Amino acid sequence: MARIAKKRKEAVSKIEVAKQYNLNEAAALVKKITTVKFDASVDIDVRLGIDPRKANQMVRGVVSLPHGTGKTVRVLALCTPEKEQEAKDAGADFVGLDDLVEKIKGGWTDFDVVITMPPVMAKVGQLGRILGPRGLMPNPKSGTVTMEVGNAVKEVKQGKIDFKVDKFGIVHTSIGKVSFDEQKIVDNAREFLRTVNKLKPSSAKGTYMKSVYISSTMSPGIKIDVKTTDE
Secondary structure (H helix, E strand, O other): HHHHHHHHHHHHHHOOOOOOOEEEEEEEHHHOOOOOOOOOOOEEEEEEEEOOOOOHHEEEEEEEOOOOOOOOOOOEOOOOHHHHHHHHOOOEEEEEEEHHHHHHHOOOOOOOOOEEEEEHHHHHHHHHHHHHHOOOOOHHHHHOOOHHHOOOOOOOOHEEEEOOOOOOOOOEEEEEEEEEEEEHHHHHHHHHHHHHHHHOOOOOOOEEEEEEEEEEEEOOOEEOOOOOOOO
16 A cells, blocks of 8 residues: 555656646646556546536536547447347447347446437336436437437447536546547547536526546546636
């Protein structure tokens, strides 16, 4: 444990506590302070000036990151037989309907995203208690309930992510890997922040984007100067 503490102390020492970094500086720094041996995720946390308890201030959306997330996303397509080949051709990892619905009822959840179609939502709805708590329930607003099954699968495989503000008013997601070069991290962060900004509720008052932090797996956070995020 002392070894881990020492590495974290070294990482913290590289961050100027009182400084707010621009995205380019933060992208370079997050690569330097990452000490884990695996390819860590680069995460972004945005604290919003909203009340998530109010329905008219809920912030939820989707964004297609220009350079993807760097993760291998396992996509499950629950669709009718005539759409199965379309889903397979688009890269879906698991394709089917009744057999897979029963498998999920039995506890199987070895997938990251579920794509389905409006005509079969009655069957998929039976899985709400299993998929809902895991954030896997498909939703028309996130583009995961659609007749364009192939396109939806492709978008997810290419880096489309779904995000939602939590009960504390924070939006958190991964925007890449530390193995990405600095510009790719910056591009992904900027696209994500632009999308969040566009989703500002009309009922939200005062400062909307209160703080932004970037970090990697197990690293300390780097505070971003919000005013520089769209430069």
